[in-house]
Amino acid sequence: MSSETQTSALREYWQRGRGQANLMIGLAVTLTLVAVALVSLVWTPYTVSAIDIPGKLQPPSADHWLGTDQFGRDVLSRIMAGAVNSIAVSLVAVGIGAGIGVPLGALAAARRGLVEEVVMRFNDFTFAFPALLSAVMITALFGPGAINAIIAIGIFNIPVFARLTRAAALSLWKRDFVLAARVAGRGRTRITIDHILPNIASLLIVQMTIQFALAILAEAGLSYLGLGTQPPNPSWGKMLNEAQTLMFIAPQLAVFPGLAIMVTVLGLNLLGDGLRDLLDPRLRRLR
Amino acid sequence: MTAGETGPMLLRVEGLTLDYPLPRERLLAPAPRFRALNAVNLHLAKGESLAVVGESGSGKSSLARTVLALERPTAGRVEMMGQDVFALPPAGLRALRRHAQMVFQDPYGSLDPRRKIGWTIAEPLDALESGVSAAERKARIAEVLDSVGLKPRDAERFPHEFSGGQRQRIAIARALITHPDLIVADEPVSALDVSVQAQVLNLFMDLRERLGLSYLFISHDLAVVRHVADRVAVMRHGEVVEEGGVESVFNAPRHPYTQALLAAVPRVGMPRRRNAGS
Ligand SMILES: Nc1ncnc2c1ncn2[C@@H]1O[C@H](COP(=O)(O)OP(=O)(O)OP(=O)(O)O)[C@@H](O)[C@H]1O
Ligand SMILES: [Mg+2]
Numbered sequence: 001m002s003s004e005t006q007t008s009a010l011r012e013y014w015q016r017g018r019g020q021a022n023l024m025i026g027l028a029v030t031l032t033l034v035a036v037a038l039v040s041l042v043w044t045p046y047t048v049s050a051i052d053i054p055g056k057l058q059p060p061s062a063d064h065w066l067g068t069d070q071f072g073r074d075v076l077s078r079i080m081a082g083a084v085n086s087i088a089v090s091l092v093a094v095g096i097g098a099g100i101g102v103p104l105g106a107l108a109a110a111r112r113g114l115v116e117e118v119v120m121r122f123n124d125f126t127f128a129f130p131a132l133l134s135a136v137m138i139t140a141l142f143g144p145g146a147i148n149a150i151i152a153i154g155i156f157n158i159p160v161f162a163r164l165t166r167a168a169a170l171s172l173w174k175r176d177f178v179l180a181a182r183v184a185g186r187g188r189t190r191i192t193i194d195h196i197l198p199n200i201a202s203l204l205i206v207q208m209t210i211q212f213a214l215a216i217l218a219e220a221g222l223s224y225l226g227l228g229t230q231p232p233n234p235s236w237g238k239m240l241n242e243a244q245t246l247m248f249i250a251p252q253l254a255v256f257p258g259l260a261i262m263v264t265v266l267g268l269n270l271l272g273d274g275l276r277d278l279l280d281p282r283l284r285r286l287r
Numbered sequence: 288m289t290a291g292e293t294g295p296m297l298l299r300v301e302g303l304t305l306d307y308p309l310p311r312e313r314l315l316a317p318a319p320r321f322r323a324l325n326a327v328n329l330h331l332a333k334g335e336s337l338a339v340v341g342e343s344g345s346g347k348s349s350l351a352r353t354v355l356a357l358e359r360p361t362a363g364r365v366e367m368m369g370q371d372v373f374a375l376p377p378a379g380l381r382a383l384r385r386h387a388q389m390v391f392q393d394p395y396g397s398l399d400p401r402r403k404i405g406w407t408i409a410e411p412l413d414a415l416e417s418g419v420s421a422a423e424r425k426a427r428i429a430e431v432l433d434s435v436g437l438k439p440r441d442a443e444r445f446p447h448e449f450s451g452g453q454r455q456r457i458a459i460a461r462a463l464i465t466h467p468d469l470i471v472a473d474e475p476v477s478a479l480d481v482s483v484q485a486q487v488l489n490l491f492m493d494l495r496e497r498l499g500l501s502y503l504f505i506s507h508d509l510a511v512v513r514h515v516a517d518r519v520a521v522m523r524h525g526e527v528v529e530e531g532g533v534e535s536v537f538n539a540p541r542h543p544y545t546q547a548l549l550a551a552v553p554r555v556g557m558p559r560r561r562n563a564g565s
Contacts, residue, residue, distance in 0.1 A: 176397035177407075180461065183355055184411035185384040198401045 013278060023274025029267025037087050040080035048081045049073060049232045057250045066256050069239075070246060075253065078234040079260050085146070085235045086264065089228075090215035092150045094208055097157020102204065104158070105165025106196060109173060110188040120166070123159035132221050139227040146235075149228035153218045157211055164207055168200040202279035209272035213265045220261050236261050296366070297469055297501050298331040298354065298387075303363035305346075305353050305525075323349040325525040326363065333468060336495065336502040338512040338533070340548065341522030347505045350522070351473045354503065355389055356380060367469070385415045388462035392474040394454035398446040405442025408432070408461045415465055431460040434497075435490060452483035459490065463498070471503045476511060484511075491515055509549065513537065521545045 017023050040048075045065070052072030060067045066075035104123075108116040129137070135152035142148045172178060172195065181191045222228035223237030231238065236257040243253035305324035312319060323346045331337045339347050352358045354365055356372050365372040367383055375383065388411060391397035398407055405428050412419060412427060419427070429439035435456040446454060455475060462470050472491070476484040492515060494500055506512050512519055513533055520530040521542065529542040540546045 176391040176393060177399040179352070179357060180389065180391065180397055180458075181399075181410060181414075182357055183384065183387075183389045184461075185381040185414040186410070190414075194402075195399050199399070 017274070017278050020274050020277060022270045023278060026267050026269070026271030026274050029263060030271050033083055033264055033267065034087070036080050037083040040077075040084055044074070044077035044080050046074035046077045048077050048234055057246070057253075059250075060252065067250070067252050069242065069253055070250075075239075075256055078239060079236070079256055081234040082236045082239065082257065082260065083264075085229055085233065086216045086219060089146060089150050089153070089219040090212050093153035093215045093219075094157055094211045096151070096154025097211060098161045098204065098208060101158040101161025101163075102165045102197075105162040105167075106169050106192050108162070108166045109169030109196070110192050116166075119162065123162050126155065127159040127163075129156075132218060135218060135222055136225070136227060139222065144227040144230065146229045146233070149219055149222045152222070153215050156218070157215070160211060161204070161207065164203065165200065168203055169196045172196050172199055202275075206272050206276040206279065209268055209275060213268035213272070216261065216264055216268070296330050297333045297335075297368060298329070298503065299364075299366040300327055300329040300350075300354065301364045301366070303327040303329075303350070303353060303365065304361045305349055305358055306361045307349075323525050324353065324360070327522075327525070327527050329520055329527065329530070331469070331501055331503060334495075334499050334501055335518070336504055336516045338502075338504045338506060338516035338519040339522055340505075340507055340509060340512055340519060342507065342548070345522040346525040347507075347522055348473050349525075351389065351471045351503065351505055355384075355387060355471055381415060384411075385465040386467050387469040387471065388465065388467045390455070390458050390462050390470060390472040390475045393478050394451050394458055395446075395478075397458050398454055400446055402445075403442065404432075404444055404446065404449075404457055407446075408442065408457065408464055411461060412464045427464055431463045434463055434494065435460045450483075451479050452487060455479060455483075455487050456490065459487075459494070463494070466498075467500070469501045469503065471505075473505045474507070475504075477506070477508065488514055509537070521548065 050073060052068070054072065055068055056070055056072040058064055058068040058072075064074050064076065066079065069075055069078070104119050108119040126134070134156055135149065138152035138155065139145075139148045142151075169192070178191060178195055181195055186194070219228055219235070220237030220240065223235040224241045226238075226241065229235035229238055239257040240254055240261075243250070243257070246253055303324050304322065304326055306320040306322050309319045309321055327346075327350060329337065339350060341347055349358065353360050356365070359373065367387060370379065370383060372380065372383065398404075408428050408431060409424055412424060428442050432439055432441055437453065437456055437460065441449075441457075446457070449457065459475075475491070476487050479487060488511060491502065491504075495502065495515075502515065504512070504515055516533050518531060519533050519536050520527045521536070521544065522528070523544050529536060529540065529545045536545060537549065540549055
């Protein structure tokens with residue numbers, strides 16, 4: 001596609017998308033999250049892991065907008081840095097899931113037969129374990145830590161993308177423009193690249209947004225259980241875990257990371273919904 | 288096209304049988320099968336047009352797909368230009384594909400919505416002919432667009448910018464770009480408006496005259512068949528029940544099914560609504 005038609009297509013999407021509340025709110029929340037994460041890389045109000053025991057458990061104030069935790073660390077700084085952690089973990093995990101799942105699903109749809117059978121049984125096997133449980137199993141096997149959490153969440157994402165890709169690709173393989181490509185002598189791999197993947201791209205983008213939200217939740221869950229990000233690195237889930245024992249002394253310690261998770265997940269879901277409405281209005285009616 | 292490799296018959300179909308596997312009813316029982324084509328025999332000489340008619344579900348599209356090696360038959364042969372299509376190695380089959388292209392029924396489904404017209408039209412060229420320079424490619428696209436009454440600059444546009452009739456012209460242009468001898472057309476006008484049907488049919492006729500094309504023309508509109516075909520094969524339940532010259536079959540049908548089919552035509556020239564089939 002020429003860049004000129006791409007710009008005009010983008011402009012058209014913008015015209016239509018501007019009127020969609022879910023898309024705009026989702027976009028705003030997501031962009032804010034990314035901005036906060038980027039800023040925290042170069043600047044936070046206080047050093048993220050600087051301990052200040054005399055100043056511990058302060059309520060929100062002008063100095064510490066969101067207060068301090070049991071070690072006197074600035075909560076706002078830790079939430080900002082936690083955003084980086086959440087984004088990094090989710091990005092890599094969803095990347096693993098889509099990076100492996102999409103080719104597997106596309107292969108299953110293109111080859112059918114035994115290949116499809118093997119791929120789908122592998123998917124069923126992986127899918128049979130609840131997300132968090134399988135993550136717990138993996139971290140139990142390989143030890144806790146951010147990397148293992150990423151792998152665990154990534155593996156859980158593989159069948160999600162493989163199934164979606166296979167189902168969407170199978171219906172495309174029956175379409176006449178694919179038959180036409182076969183009459184033109186194109187092989188299955190080439191057809192997958194030329195016709196199948198471009199036509200399911202919007203579907204995949206929407207799913208990635210939703211999986212991204214789920215991955216943030218999963219990472220928070222694992223870190224809360226002590227299986228994900230390890231101290232002193234900041235993580236929203238870890239912050240919740242540490243706040244638990246102080247619930248009655250300093251409830252704000254649980255409220256702020258909880259809010260951060262909630263707003264982020266809600267924003268990403270709105271973004272996913274909005275993108276779906278924008279890119280593929282037919283899917284909306286199916287729901 | 289090299290002479291030598293063309294035998295007297297462009298297409299010869301012998302005992303063609305196609306079974307579709309159906310979903311298993313029980314886990315360990317063998318999958319049941321549905322016979323969509325049963326020992327079909329057909330032949331088509333160069334420059335000739337053969338129509339295939341029959342009610343919905345009689346196996347017309349299955350025949351079209353199998354002739355072009357999109358389905359693998361259970362039994363029987365498809366011989367194109369003297370070569371057994373299903374005995375050929377992949378490279379040989381690809382070489383044959385240049386000579387046989389297809390036009391589909393639904394002009395809204397046969398063009399990839401994400402590809403520009405020029406890309407779509409050139410797909411058979413890009414896939415089947417090597418060593419085509421960029422300039423020649425462009426010229427070939429313009430040539431076939433011109434053949435079907437469209438403008439060279441339409442190559443830069445997307446399918447949604449065209450009407451159904453224009454899209455069908457684009458699909459025909461794609462089928463023409465490798466200069467084929469045979470075009471298999473599966474109900475190419477039945478999804479179009481009546482006024483547009485006539486235009487597209489005339490284009491088919493015109494192209495046949497100019498380019499010496501042969502058609503395997505599938506239709507269930509008998510008026511259309513009369514218009515475009517030299518011979519007609521009547522299909523029912525996957526079998527050819529009657530075959531012969533258009534005039535002789537239409538004026539003196541021998542098989543009771545053909546007689547019933549002819550009697551069912553409401554009025555010659557009237558558009559018929561497609562049955563909701565498979
Ligand atoms: N992929 C498939 N799997 C199983 N059965 C099929 C498949 N494709 C077609 N059939 C069946 O084979 C029979 C012939 O189908 P086909 O599409 O060739 O008929 P047709 O004559 O083209 O009908 P129409 O006029 O509706 O297009 C039908 O009964 C159909 O249900
Ligand atoms: Mg059909």
